[in-house]
Amino acid sequence: MGRSPCCEKAHTNKGAWTKEEDQRLIDHIRIHGEGCWRSLPKAAGLFRCGKSCRLRWINYLRPDLKRGNFTEEEDEIIIKLHSLLGNKWSLIAGRLPGRTDNEIKNYWNTHIKRKLISRGIDPQTHRPLNEKNHHHHHRCFHRQNHPYSSFRPKKIESITLEENNCTSSSMTTDEEQQQKRESNHDQDINLDLTIGLAPATKRESTPTSSSNSAESRLQQPVSSSQLYGGESTRPVCLCWQFGGERREMCRDCQNQSLYHRSYC
DNA sequence: AACTCGGTCAACCGCTCCCGC
DNA sequence: TGCGGGAGCGGTTGACCGAGT
Structure with missing residues (x-):
C-alpha cells in the first residue's frame, strides 16, 4: 500500500530554480492562475514537482511579496x-x-x-x-x-x-x-x-x-x-x-x- | 591566497488535513 | 462512512557567501 508519490521523482529537477523555470511558472500562473499544483508542472512545461512549484511561487515569485529586511x-x-x-x-x-x-x-x-x-x-x-x-x-x-x-x-x-x-x-x-x-x-x-x-x-x-x-x-x-x-x-x-x-x-x-x- | 567556520535562506521532505467520490 | 488524492504546513537540509584566521 502506501501513498503514491506526489510526483514522478525520476523525471523532476531538484535544487535551485533557473530563471527560465521561474519565467515559465510566472507565465503559466499569470494566464491560468494558481491552483492544481499537481498538474501545473506538466501544463507549464516544467520538470518539477507540483509542491516545488507551489513553494517557489509562494515564497519567491508572488508579486505581492515584500522583499528586504524586517522592520x-x-x-x-x-x-x-x-x-x-x-x-x-x-x-x-x-x-x-x-x-x-x-x-x-x-x-x-x-x-x-x-x-x-x-x-x-x-x-x-x-x-x-x-x-x-x-x-x-x-x-x-x-x-x-x-x-x-x-x-x-x-x-x-x-x-x-x-x-x-x-x-x-x-x-x-x-x-x-x-x-x-x-x-x-x-x-x-x-x-x-x-x-x-x-x-x-x-x-x-x-x-x-x-x-x-x-x-x-x-x-x-x-x-x-x-x-x-x-x-x-x-x-x-x-x-x-x-x-x-x-x-x-x-x-x-x-x-x-x-x-x-x-x-x- | 587558501582554508575554515558560521550565518543565511531557498528548497525539500514527511506529515496532516480536508474534500470529493 | 471510508478511502484516496491534492494541498498546506512545519521541520530540516544543504548550498552559498562573507568574515576571520
Whole structure:
C-alpha cells in the first residue's frame, strides 16, 4: 500500500530554480492562475514537482511579496504572535502582509531567537531564561499547550484571546502576571487575538492569486479543523485585532452573535 | 591566497488535513 | 462512512557567501 508519490521523482529537477523555470511558472500562473499544483508542472512545461512549484511561487515569485529586511515593528509583531501561537508560521505570516511563512520561520531561527536570548528570554517559552521553576503552563498559547499544536480539543465554540488580559486559568497569581508583564517589557503592541464562529466556508476551493494574498488570507475564515487537527465540527474564524489598525471584526464574525468566550 | 567556520535562506521532505467520490 | 488524492504546513537540509584566521 502506501501513498503514491506526489510526483514522478525520476523525471523532476531538484535544487535551485533557473530563471527560465521561474519565467515559465510566472507565465503559466499569470494566464491560468494558481491552483492544481499537481498538474501545473506538466501544463507549464516544467520538470518539477507540483509542491516545488507551489513553494517557489509562494515564497519567491508572488508579486505581492515584500522583499528586504524586517522592520523593528515587524520583529515585535512576530515575537508577540509567536508567544501566542507558537511555531504556527503560516498564521504569523498571515498577519504580516508580503511576508511568507518560510521567510518568517527562517528569520525567527536566525535573528529573533538570538535577539530574545540576548534579552534573557527563552525563545520557545517566552519566559525569562534564568527561571528555574518551569511550570508546564505558561503563556496562553505556548507551544506545549496552545491549541494549534498538541492541545487539540475536539470542538471549540468561540474563543477570545486578549494578550494584555489573558484569562488563563493556569495564569492566576499576581506573580505570574508580573512575570508575564516583565517578559513583555517594552512590547506595548496591543494584540487582541480573537477566534470566533463563522459560517462554514470552503477552504480555498478556487484558489486565485488574489485569494492567496496575505491580506485576503487574514480575512479568510480559518476552519477549526485547520486549527485543531480535523476533529472539530464547526468552522472557526480568526479575527485578529492589534496595533490599533484592525479593530473591526471580519464580516463573517459580524454576522455572528456568538462571540467572545474567554479562553486559555 | 587558501582554508575554515558560521550565518543565511531557498528548497525539500514527511506529515496532516480536508474534500470529493 | 471510508478511502484516496491534492494541498498546506512545519521541520530540516544543504548550498552559498562573507568574515576571520
